[in-house]
Amino acid sequence: MKHALLFPAWSLMAITLSHSASAQSSFWTATETTLRGSRLSDLADTAYLLPWDLEALKMRETRTARQWWTDPDGRELTSSQVLLSPREDWMGSPPAPAEQLGSPPMRSSIPPEGVRLDEAMELGSGWTLTWRSATPQQVYSKGDSSIAFSWRPSGNRWSVAAEERIFSRSTLNGLCMQDWSLTERSTLVGYGPSGAESPPSLSLQPNPRGLQELQVSLEGSAGIWPTALRCVDSFGRLTAEQPPQGTLPLTWNPKGLTSGRYTIQIQLGNQTYASSFIQL
Amino acid sequence: MPVVLFNFKVFLIMPTSSPRTQSSKPIALVVGLIAALSLMLSWSASAQPCSDPGTLPSLPSGPIAWESPILPAPNLSWAGKTATTGYRILHFLHGLGGSSDSWNLLAARTAFQGSAGYPARQVVYLNPHHYWQNGNALASAMDIDAYLSSVGAAASAAQNIFVEDNILVGHSYGGVLSLLLDSLYQHRYVFDRQFGGIIAFGSAVNGAYMAQALHPSGDNLAVAFVEDACITLSNPRLWAPQFPAMRWIPGLDPLLRNAVDQTCGLGSSFVPFALKKFNSPGMVELFPNAPLAKRLGKRTPSVPVVLAYGVEDEPVFWRTATSMLATDSVGLALASNPFAMDADQELVTFASQQFDRHESQASDALQRAQNLRTWAWILSPTLVGALIAEWQAIQAEREAAAADKAAAWYLDANNSYKQLIGARSMTLNANGFWCRCLDDPNNPSWFPVANASDCSGDDGCITIPRYDYALVEKPSDGVVLAESAGQLQGAVASILMPGTNHQQMRNSSTTRLVLNRLMNGQVAGGAFFATPTR
Structure with missing residues (x-):
């Protein structure tokens, strides 16, 4: 029984070690543009909206330059620099970028091996994951809420071109709204551990x-x-x-x-x- | 006497029972001694005065001389804590939710001692009156009139002051009530006029949009504003990684406090500012379309009136909230300088930091979700592990969404609040959709379409509802619009107080400037307000 339980752990460790061992220097950069705002489920008369819901309808644009790289210890790091911020003037300048662990949104194959296309996989609490075939998309959904990643070829790999997030909610006075955001990412520029792909x-x-x-x-x-x-x-x-x-x-x-x-x-x-x- | 008898009895029995008492001489000596002592004791007792009042000496009879009590001179020192002399009285009136201590520090320094750059004037100090606010505006005005006609008039008489030389200095609602009193004093058979001029700071003489937006009889949005903040900022997904900064405002109105407790949960409340008495009956009469508000602003006053109105810098909401908190907390600085309320940056910095914190949290959570999806991809041969990683990615996405919404709240709160006070009017009209198709990734462009169905492409398209919006912004002091507090037909002057919010205007350096200019007689048309220094 103990061995049965430990078997997946050994497997996981082996994969982790092999991934770590293969970590080599890499650097990728891209510019991300995000539109964010709330929107009504249907076009409607906005006169009934509460002030804060009315303000939320305005689309705000954020643009950041993001980098991913491998440090000498083999860790994958990322940081982003804000190029265009929705900040109001009174907020002053944005804080300096900070590094965090992060790998670039790139894959050698889409979808992962063994996954069936156009078939929803249950993730729990009503969320499902579907890999769509018509457009290379990875879509999480639950009711009226969804998170969709659109993939596109990037050299001999695939990278995330767009991320669309929709979270449904109802306002205090009962109107249905969606908190919506769309992030579009420029083609990743840089090189990976297996050599320059788009130097x-x-x-x-x-x-x-x-x-x-x-x-x-x-x-x-x-x-x-x-x-x-x-x-x-x-x-x-x-x-x-x-x-x-x-x-x-x-x-x-x-x-x-x-x-x-x-x-x-x-x-x-x-x-x-x-x-x-x-x-x- | 019973003691004596007892003694005799005892010693009469003893000789018969003792074998050693053979001689009668010692017995007779002892009996004689005891008898003598007994007689002396009985005389001593009967010699007490209470034993025989008739034997006491009588007091000498004659007329009783009563001395007059030493009373203070009739200068009505009982009416106030001090009895400064002067040529006039400044009657300070607080605003809605205020009390005597709203003005007392400034009133004291005006009557005596002064402060840096603010000389004391020859005015009589009286405790600023605390009028009742549980009724309508007329009830409050009658309360003030009763005070002016009794305490104020008596103090004036004691100082030989003509009451019409006195001035009402009103803040906010206090200024509105001053103008209402002025109109009441037109009824000369009912009222005796008790003042001759008005200085109104931030008074909504043309009505207050905020009153209608917040009051339960109006749009009732005060509670909704707080509830929305609580729902957004108390999201457990925000708390898990880092417990957010909390603020509890003791002076919160009970109605709002209830909303906070219901929505946020006890002990975990964040409320950016306190709104006291926002639901008082008098607020209804400040609705812009209420009869009082519509008439008062159009009426030409019978006495010189000076309006002082504030125009606060952005962000109006956070600056006003800072000053409201500062007023409600211990005003140590005000104790030494009644014009020390210039600083209003604290919550501006706080809001910016909170925005950055939640933006950073959202960014971190999205990157964490991306890392988890990478692991799910790596673990794809072991499907269970992959699904667990995908599920964790969803949780990270939810945290990012919550952080996004919290950041948006800090970004929008100022504009939402300005809508509540009428300083910002935003109208959106739906006008079709923006269309963006994924088959054109290298040349992203949005183009308008009339219907969502008109947006189509090979690889799928995204539509966003398209709105045309009109935006109108008006200057305000964070509570009252400048156009309401600064316009009155027949007012001798309207004085702008730049960078000053509704709470600051009682105690800022600009307040000092306004009062100095007025009492120096430097305001054109305002000679009435000139008051000599001590």
Whole structure:
């Protein structure tokens, strides 16, 4: 009996260890845009809504740049930087991003092995999980509430493209409403443990450069914020640096450069991307 | 005498029973000694005065001289705690839910000592009157008139003050009642006018939208506002990871307190502010369409009236709530400086932090759900383990939804509250749907359609109801709109108090500025209010 109970635990541990052992450096980044608000189940006269339900009908948009990476200990971490916040002016600036454990929403195959398509699996308390075939979707549902993840091909993997959440509720005066949110995620850029899948490429314009501003962009990474921007000469010496000035693409005008070859370095999380240009 | 007899009896028997008493001399000596002692004792007893009152000496007879009691001079010092002298009396009137201590610190400093930047004036101090608020506005006004006609008039007479030199200084409802009194004093055969000018701070002379929104006879939304907050903020899914900061407001109105207890549960209440007496009968007459509110604002007063009205900075709700809490707590700062209520940032910071905390909680929970779904995918060969991980992911999603809603509450509470007080009017009209199709992931765009069925695509589409909304915002002090507190036909002046909320305007540095200007005679048309310093 004891062995019967321990068997799944050994199996689980074996899977965990193998997953841990295979953990290698990886870095992924994407921009997430979330629309959030309440909505009425049906179009209705809003005159009957209470003030706070009326306010909740407004759609609020949040945009964040999110990164996932593997640290030297093999842990998968994530952090997000708010690019557009629904905060009111009186709330001041948002807090600094914090790291937490987290793996990127990527899979090598969709759906998982052994799962039947278009068949609801009971999860308890009335919630079911269905993998849909028409659109690659993973849908949790219970009554009028649902959580749906839409998957799309991303290189030789699959990644979550959109997350839609609907939670039904009734207002204090008996109207039916839904708390709704939709998160759309840009294509994940980065590389995984099995090698580069969509390696980011740093682009500098113009090159060669005179006195003009440099246009710094990372292919496929518009909206991502760099944590540092540096300019080093051909000997690797730091000649100019500036703190983060916003999201990519950026313009920068490093001054006082003598003629020669320089390298611009961009730091994204624990990743450094570099590209060279000629200073005339 | 019985003692003597007893003694004799004892000693008469003893000689016959003792074999040693052969001689009669010692016996006679002892008997004689005892007899002598007995006689001396009996004389001593009869010599007490109470034993024979007739033997006491009589008192000398004659007229009794009564001395007059030393009474204070008839300056009516009994009417107040102090008896300062002066040329006029400032009668301070509190607002709804207030009491004598709403104004007493300021009244005391005005009559004596002053404070930094605020010289004392030559005014007589009287305890600010606490009028009853359990009736309608007329009942409260009659209460105030009774006070003015008795205590106020007597104190004026004692100081040789003409009552029409006196001023009513009213806050909120107190200012409204001052104007009502002014109209009552038109009935000269019934009333004797007891004041000659009015300073009204934040008084809804044109009605208060908030009164109608909150009162049980109106829209009755005060309880609903609190209930909604309780439902949202006391969600157990929020509490599990971290017990939220709680605040309990002792001065909460009993009706609201009941709602809090019913909805949030005893001992676990969060209420952002206290609304005292919000359901008093007098509030009904402040409904914007109530006869009193409609007439009072249109009536030209018989005496000089100065209106001081506040316009609070955003977020109006959290700043007003901060000041309400500060007023209800121990006002240590006010004890030394009656104009120390400028700070109103505390709950603004609190609300921002709570928003960030719940946003962070939602983000963490969603990432946790994502991690669990990854595990479910890894564990897919062992179906039971996968389903357990999927179920835990649902729980994390629910926590994220609860945290999202709590964050939205902190974000929207200010705007919701402004709707309650009439400072924000939002009208939404449904106008079709926004459509977004998943087959276009790299070029996301929303386009309007008339019907949800018009939104279709190969890979499925999402529709959002589309609303056109009109938004109108009005300045307010957090309780009363500026347009109601700052407009009165015939008022000699309307003074804006910027960055000042309804509670602050009694005790802020702006209040000091307004009163100084008024009593310095620096307000155009307000010469009546000029009052010399001590």
